[in-house]
Amino acid sequence: MPKLRMRQAVAQALEDAMAEDPSVILMGEDIAAAGGAFKATEGLLEKFGPMRVRDTPISEMGFLGAAVGAAVSGLRPVVEMMFVDFTAVALDQLVIEAAKMRYLSRGRLEVPLVLRASAGAGLGFGCQHSQMADQWFRATPGLKLAVASGPQNAYGLLRAAVRDPDPVVVLEPRALYGQRDEVETGEAGIVPLGQARRASQGEDVTLVALGQMVDVALEAVARASWSADVIDLQTLVPWDRTAVEESVRRTRRLVVVEEAPWSGGWGTEVTDHVCGALFGELLAPPVRVTTPDVPVPYSGKLEGRWLPDAGYVVQQVDELLRTGRRPQPWWTEI
Amino acid sequence: MGPEGVGGRQLERRRALAEPVGVYRRMVEIRFVEQQIQVLYEQGHVRGSTHLCIGQEAVSVGVARAARVSDGVTCTYRGHGMALALGVSVEEVLGEVAGRTTGCAGGLGGSMHLSGEAVGLLPTFAIVGAGLPVAAGVALAAQVKGTGAAAVAVFGDGSANIGAFHETLNLAAIWKLPVVFVCENNLYGEYSRINLTTPLEDLAERAAAYRIPGTVVDGQDVDAVSSAVSAALGRARAGEGPSLLEMKTYRYSGHSRSDPATYRPAGELEQWQERDPIDLYAGQLATSGVAGRQELDVVRQEVQQAVANACELVLASPEPPVEEMFRHVLATRALVAREAR
Ligand SMILES: Cc1ncc(C[n+]2csc(CCOP(=O)(O)OP(=O)(O)O)c2C)c(N)n1
Ligand SMILES: [Mg+2]
Numbered sequence: 001m002p003k004l005r006m007r008q009a010v011a012q013a014l015e016d017a018m019a020e021d022p023s024v025i026l027m028g029e030d031i032a033a034a035g036g037a038f039k040a041t042e043g044l045l046e047k048f049g050p051m052r053v054r055d056t057p058i059s060e061m062g063f064l065g066a067a068v069g070a071a072v073s074g075l076r077p078v079v080e081m082m083f084v085d086f087t088a089v090a091l092d093q094l095v096i097e098a099a100k101m102r103y104l105s106r107g108r109l110e111v112p113l114v115l116r117a118s119a120g121a122g123l124g125f126g127c128q129h130s131q132m133a134d135q136w137f138r139a140t141p142g143l144k145l146a147v148a149s150g151p152q153n154a155y156g157l158l159r160a161a162v163r164d165p166d167p168v169v170v171l172e173p174r175a176l177y178g179q180r181d182e183v184e185t186g187e188a189g190i191v192p193l194g195q196a197r198r199a200s201q202g203e204d205v206t207l208v209a210l211g212q213m214v215d216v217a218l219e220a221v222a223r224a225s226w227s228a229d230v231i232d233l234q235t236l237v238p239w240d241r242t243a244v245e246e247s248v249r250r251t252r253r254l255v256v257v258e259e260a261p262w263s264g265g266w267g268t269e270v271t272d273h274v275c276g277a278l279f280g281e282l283l284a285p286p287v288r289v290t291t292p293d294v295p296v297p298y299s300g301k302l303e304g305r306w307l308p309d310a311g312y313v314v315q316q317v318d319e320l321l322r323t324g325r326r327p328q329p330w331w332t333e334i
Numbered sequence: 335m336g337p338e339g340v341g342g343r344q345l346e347r348r349r350a351l352a353e354p355v356g357v358y359r360r361m362v363e364i365r366f367v368e369q370q371i372q373v374l375y376e377q378g379h380v381r382g383s384t385h386l387c388i389g390q391e392a393v394s395v396g397v398a399r400a401a402r403v404s405d406g407v408t409c410t411y412r413g414h415g416m417a418l419a420l421g422v423s424v425e426e427v428l429g430e431v432a433g434r435t436t437g438c439a440g441g442l443g444g445s446m447h448l449s450g451e452a453v454g455l456l457p458t459f460a461i462v463g464a465g466l467p468v469a470a471g472v473a474l475a476a477q478v479k480g481t482g483a484a485a486v487a488v489f490g491d492g493s494a495n496i497g498a499f500h501e502t503l504n505l506a507a508i509w510k511l512p513v514v515f516v517c518e519n520n521l522y523g524e525y526s527r528i529n530l531t532t533p534l535e536d537l538a539e540r541a542a543a544y545r546i547p548g549t550v551v552d553g554q555d556v557d558a559v560s561s562a563v564s565a566a567l568g569r570a571r572a573g574e575g576p577s578l579l580e581m582k583t584y585r586y587s588g589h590s591r592s593d594p595a596t597y598r599p600a601g602e603l604e605q606w607q608e609r610d611p612i613d614l615y616a617g618q619l620a621t622s623g624v625a626g627r628q629e630l631d632v633v634r635q636e637v638q639q640a641v642a643n644a645c646e647l648v649l650a651s652p653e654p655p656v657e658e659m660f661r662h663v664l665a666t667r668a669l670v671a672r673e674a675r
Contacts, residue, residue: 029523029524029526030524030525030526033525033526033530033597034524034525034526034597037524055526055530055531056531057492057495057523057531057532058462058463058492058493058495058496058523058531059495059496059497060496061496061497062495062497085461086461086462088461089461089463089464089496089497089498123381123382124380124381124382124433124444125381125382125383125444125446126382126443126444126445126446126447126460127442127443127447128446128447128459128460128461129382129383129446129460292659292660293663294659294660294663295659295663297441297442297654297658297659298381298382298430298433298439298441298442298443298444298447299433299434299441299442299653299654300381300433300653301433301653301654301656302441302442302653302654302656302658302659303381305656305659306659331660334656334657334660
C-alpha cells in the first residue's frame with residue numbers, strides 16, 4: 001500500500017474518481033495551476049485538463065451555485081473551499097438551494113455535489129480561519145457531512161462522497177494534511193458514508209471522536225490507566241448510532257471528544273441519543289470534552305488550551321471513573 | 335499604558351503624516367516592519383498566515399494622510415501597512431503578529447486582525463470582501479447622524495469578484511453614502527494573475543455600472559494616492575456619494591508568508607521595483623528641496639532602530655493569559671465561562 005500524506009490521499013481520491021467517472025469536475029480557488037492552497041489537488045490539472053479542473057475567481061457564491069446547477073445537469077462537481085469558513089459567503093447555495101433541490105422536485109432532480117474544505121484549529125490562523133463550522137451544515141436536512149481523521153478516510157470518504165447521489169460536505173482537518181500513513185486505494189479503500197470505525201478497543205469507556213480529535217482520543221488512551229473503545233464517527237450526517245450504541249452497551253460509559261463548542265456541539269446529538277437509548281444501563285452520565293464557547297484565539301498558548309488535548313481527556317475520564325459524576329470543564333475554574 | 339494612552343499615541347502618529355518627511359518616515363517604517371515580520375516568521379514567532387504589503391506602502395500612507403481620524407476604515411488581512419499608516423504603533427502591530435499582550439488585540443487576533451479604533455481602523459477582515467459592506471455601514475451611520483465623517487474600504491483586486499463588492503457599490507450609490515472604495519490592484523489574488531480571473535485590467539471601469547466615479551490612480555505615488563482619496567472624500571462629505579479608486583500597485587513578496595510567487599512572469603517584480611514607492615517619494619522630496627538624501631538616510635536609520643527596539647520589547651512581552659479568551663465574547667462574560675456549570 002502506498003504511504004501518502006493526507007493531502008496526497010485527497011488528490012489520489014480525486015484522481016481515481018475522475019478516472020472512473022468523466023462527469024466529475026473540480027472547481028475552486030487556485031486548485032488547478034497552483035495545485036491548491038494546501039496542495040490537495042496537485043497534478044490534477046495536468047492529468048485531466050482545464051475543462052475538468054477549474055480555477056475560479058474569488059466568487060464562492062458564484063462557483064458553489066454553479067456546482068449546484070452543474071450537479072442537477074448531470075455533472076458531479078467537487079468544489080474546494082480553501083477554508084470552510086469561506087462557505088459563509090456562499091451558504092445559501094448549499095443549505096437552501098442544494099439541500100432542497102431533491103425535495104422540491106419530488107425526487108426528479110438530484111444534486112450529486114461534493115464540497116470539500118479544510119477545517120479546524122491548531123495552526124494559528126485566527127478566529128476567522130479556524131472554525132470547524134460543522135454546525136452550519138449539521139442541522140440541515142438534505143445534506144450529508146463527513147469529517148476525515150487521517151489519510152485513509154480522507155481518501156475513502158471522499159470517494160464515497162463523489163459517488164453519493166446527494167450533496168455531501170467533507171471536512172478535512174487542516175492540521176492533518178501533512179500526516180502520512182499507508183492508504184488503501186481503489187474499491188477496498190472506500191469508506192461508506194454513515195459508517196463509524198473503531199480505532200481502538202477497550203473496556204472502561206467509549207470515546208467517540210471525529211476529525212483531529214480521533215488522534216487526541218487515541219493518545220489519551222495510550223497514556224491512561226483505563227482502556228477504551230475509540231469510535232471515529234467519520235460521518236456526522238448520518239452518524240452511526242448502531243456502532244456507538246453497541247460499544248456503550250458494553251462499556252456503559254460514554255465520553256465524546258469534540259472540536260466543537262460546549263453549547264450546541266455535535267456531541268450533544270450523540271449524548272442525547274445514548275441517554276435515550278441506554279438510559280438505566282449507564283454507569284455514569286455521558287461527558288462531552290469540548291472547546292469553550294469562545295472564538296478560536298490566535299496566541300499559541302491560548303489556542304493550545306482552547307483545543308482539547310490528550311491530557312485534558314485523561315483528566316476528564318479519570319475523574320468520571322473515580323467519581324461516577326460528570327466532571328466540570330476546565331474553564332469553570334477561570 | 336491605559337487605552338487613552340494608546341489612543342493618544344496613535345493620534346499623535348497620525349498627525350505626523352501632515353509633514354512630508356513624516357510621510358516618508360511612515361512608508362519606511364512599514365517596509366522595515368514587514369521585513370521584521372518576515373524575520374519573526376522565520377524565527378517561529380508568527381503562527382498561521384501573514385501577508386506582507388511591501389511595495390504597496392504608498393497606498394496605505396496616502397489613504398491615511400487623506401482621511402480624518404473620525405473617518406472609519408476597513409481593510410483586509412494585508413493590513414499591517416494600513417494599520418501603521420493610520421497610527422497604530424509598531425509594538426501593537428508586531429505584538430499582534432507575534433501573539434503577545436502588546437498586540438492591538440492582545441495577541442488574540444493575529445496578523446490578519448489588526449485594529450485601532452482611536453484612528454478609525456476596525457479590526458481588519460480576513461474574509462475577502464467583508465470590509466466593503468461594513469464600511470458602507472459606517473458611512474450610513476455618519477449620514478444618519480450627520481457627523482460629517484466618511485468611511486474608506488481598502489481591499490484587493492481579487493475582491494472585486496465577490497458579491498459583497500457589487501452589492502455594496504450599488505447600495506452606496508443609491509443611498510449616496512459617504513464612502514470611498516479603495517481597490518489595491520496588485521495584479522494578483524493569491525496565486526492567480528488578474529487576467530486569469532477577471533475580464534478587465536482596470537477595475538475602476540466597474541464604477542460606471544453603478545453610476546459612481548471610478549478613477550485609476552498611480553498607487554506607487556503617495557501624493558497621487560492622497561490627492562485622489564482627498565477628492566473622493568470631499569465629494570463624499572458633500573453628499574455626492576461614493577467613489578471607486580483603483581490604485582495600481584504591486585506586492586513584492588508572495589501572497590502569504592510561505593509563497594515564493596513562482597507564478598509571476600520573469601522581470602515583472604524588477605519592473606515594479608524600478609518605481610519603488612519609497613524611492614520615488616525620496617526623489618520627489620529631494621527634487622523639490624523638501625528634504626535631502628542625507629536627511630532621509632538619517633530617517634531610515636532612526637526608523638530601523640525604532641523597529642528593532644519595538645521588536646525587542648515585543649519579544650520580551652508575555653503571551654496573553656488563558657482567561658483572556660473568555661473576555662469580550664459578549665458583553666456578559668458569565669455567559670461563556672460560568673454557564674458551563
Ligand atoms: C471569501 C474568501 N475567499 C477566499 C479567501 C482566501 N483568500 C485570502 S486572500 C485571497 C486573495 C485576495 O486577493 P486580492 O483581493 O487581490 O487581495 P491581495 O491579497 O492581493 O491583497 C484569497 C483568495 C478569503 N480569505 N475569503
Ligand atoms: Mg491582489
